[in-house]
Each structure stands twice: as structure tokens, then as C-alpha cells.
Amino acid sequence: MSRRSLMYNPSSLRSLEQERHQMRLAAPVLSGYLLRKEARGTSSRQTVGNPPMVCQDPVVQNALYTGNVQAVKEIFSKGFPSDLVIQPQGGVMRWRANGKVRGKNSKLTTPLHITAGRGFTECLRHLLMRGARVDLAPGGTTALHEACEECQPECVKLLLQHGANPSATNEDGQMPLHVCTELDSLECAKHLLAFGALINGQSLDDNDTPLHVAARHSLPDHMELYLRHGAALNLQNEEGNTALNAACSQTQGAEGLRSDAEVALFLLDR
Known part of the structure; x- marks a missing residue:
């Protein structure tokens, strides 16, 4: 051209x-x-x-x-x-x-x-x-x-x-933290938190926090990051589920079940 x-x-x-x-x-x-x-x-x-x-x-x-x-x-x-x-x-x-x-x-x-x-x-x-x-x-x-x-x-x-x-x-x-649902989005989440993103901000429709989303998508590195920045473990979403409940509520294959179990153990240790 x-x-x-x-x-x-x-x-x-x-x-x-x-x-x-x-x-x-x-x-x-x-x-x-x-x-x-x-x-x-x-x-x-x-x-x-x-x-x-x-x-x-x-x-x-x-x-x-x-x-x-x-x-x-x-x-x-x-x-x-x-x-x-x-x-x-x-x-x-x-x-x-x-x-x-x-x-x-x-x-x-x-x-x-x-x-x-x-x-x-x-x-x-x-x-x-x-x-x-x-x-x-x-x-x-x-x-x-x-x-x-x-x-x-x-x-x-x-x-x-x-x-x-x-x-x-x-x-x-x-919020932007709610759409960080891929493994490769970890650095994006870090930047958001560095600029003051609400760590316990809840989505308007489902009342999910970023921790709910990370647990549901089996993202332990995201969860660890959020917990370091003060994420509340016991906050409930619209369905009354905590992040731990969200991690355990997914229906997946064998690999997904292993991943969910790891996430659940991670949250139980906190």
C-alpha cells in the first residue's frame, strides 16, 4: 500500500x-x-x-x-x-x-x-x-x-x-478482574491491583468476586495473588456460594476434577 x-x-x-x-x-x-x-x-x-x-x-x-x-x-x-x-x-x-x-x-x-x-x-x-x-x-x-x-x-x-x-x-x-479467566491473564491482574482495582468487588448480576472467578476457572496463581491483596474467603455470591463452593461446583472430566481438587485444597489451607 x-x-x-x-x-x-x-x-x-x-x-x-x-x-x-x-x-x-x-x-x-x-x-x-x-x-x-x-x-x-x-x-x-x-x-x-x-x-x-x-x-x-x-x-x-x-x-x-x-x-x-x-x-x-x-x-x-x-x-x-x-x-x-x-x-x-x-x-x-x-x-x-x-x-x-x-x-x-x-x-x-x-x-x-x-x-x-x-x-x-x-x-x-x-x-x-x-x-x-x-x-x-x-x-x-x-x-x-x-x-x-x-x-x-x-x-x-x-x-x-x-x-x-x-x-x-x-x-x-x-470488572476487569472478573474477565481475567485465563492462565496468561495473571500479569493483567497484577497490573489492575497495582492501580487500585477492588479486590472484593462483586459482579452486578452474580455477586461474584475475583476470587470466585479464579476458583471456578482453577487458577491457583490468581487466587494466591488475590489473597495476598486481601481477598475475602467467606464472601458469598448470589447463589450463596463462597469461592470454595465455586471451585467444587464445576462438572468436568477427570483432569478437571483433579484441578478442582487442588484448588479446593489450596483454599482449605488458608
Whole structure:
């Protein structure tokens, strides 16, 4: 791709400006997330301002999804809005840290979500330096949730350094620690706690703590980390289960049963 094809001339910018009317469609999604949180009595540090512009431009999306640092810097330069809502065309493939496909996601997203979830640290850094709103959540989840879910610790740290709320809730009422459900998410959890994440914060729907989640997913290193930071062993979730109950309630094969037994013994020793 030539350098010229990556640059935005005045004509291209005018074309993107014409897409602002699409925000009438996106506005209910953007505001609905905040209304749900307000109804549940939660607080958020979501930045209030003019709604961002919806972008379906394939040049912009290609630069973000491929982590092309040069292209991102050229596109998101002076005069180009750093807060865009990206509307994926036909859904985009999402991958776990182990390389397995999670499926397609066609929700509204942002440049921060795309780069943070894929570990494109330099692209993410540039967007943050350009003033992208760090807690923007048009699809119901923040970029910080995305980075934790996809096990991208450097992106997690960078978002937190730029003011991301370590205890923000997504549309499912989960904080970032609640989505640290993979072995490779341990460093993400460490960064969250270093920046003041609520160690005993409970999810809005199930009242699960991070310890419940770690026990349910057989993550002893996460549990040890949480206990060192003051996690309460006896807190109960919506079903009246403690973390120990959560560890013992999973139905799995022989390997899973051995893992659950190890987790249960770990908790009983505390």
C-alpha cells in the first residue's frame, strides 16, 4: 500500500464528516450502557462529551486490525478525530492468547479496543497520546476489559497509566478482574491491583468476586495473588456460594476434577 493511500486528504475528511448522521443510530448503544449502570447504582468515570463519529472506512479499519503503526500514526494525526466508533463489516474474528478462535464480534468498537485486544502497544500508545477517551465503551465494554480478556498485560498497563478505571463495569456487570479467566491473564491482574482495582468487588448480576472467578476457572496463581491483596474467603455470591463452593461446583472430566481438587485444597489451607 502506498504512502498516499494511507493519508487523508480534505476530501476524505469531508466524507468522514458526512458520517456523523450515523451517530443517531449509535447513540442508543452509547447511552444505553451508561443508563444500565446508573440504574444499578454504580459509578463510572466515563468521559462525557460529544458523541464520537461512526467510521466504516476500510483503510482505517485495516490499519487498526493489522497493527500498522505507520498507518495509524498517519491516519490519526493532527486534525483527525482520535475518538471513533468502528462498526465492523460482517464481524471480525477474535482470538484467544493461545491462538484459538473465539468467534466473531460485530459490536461497535473503538480504535483503543482493537489495538489493546490485539497487543498492538505502539498503536495504542499513539491513540492515547492523541487524546482518545480511555473508558469509552460503545459496545458495552471498555478497552481495559478487552485487554484483560485477551491477556495483553502491556496494553493493560498502558491503559491504566493513562487513567483507565481499574474497577469499571461492563454491560454484564463485570470488572476487569472478573474477565481475567485465563492462565496468561495473571500479569493483567497484577497490573489492575497495582492501580487500585477492588479486590472484593462483586459482579452486578452474580455477586461474584475475583476470587470466585479464579476458583471456578482453577487458577491457583490468581487466587494466591488475590489473597495476598486481601481477598475475602467467606464472601458469598448470589447463589450463596463462597469461592470454595465455586471451585467444587464445576462438572468436568477427570483432569478437571483433579484441578478442582487442588484448588479446593489450596483454599482449605488458608
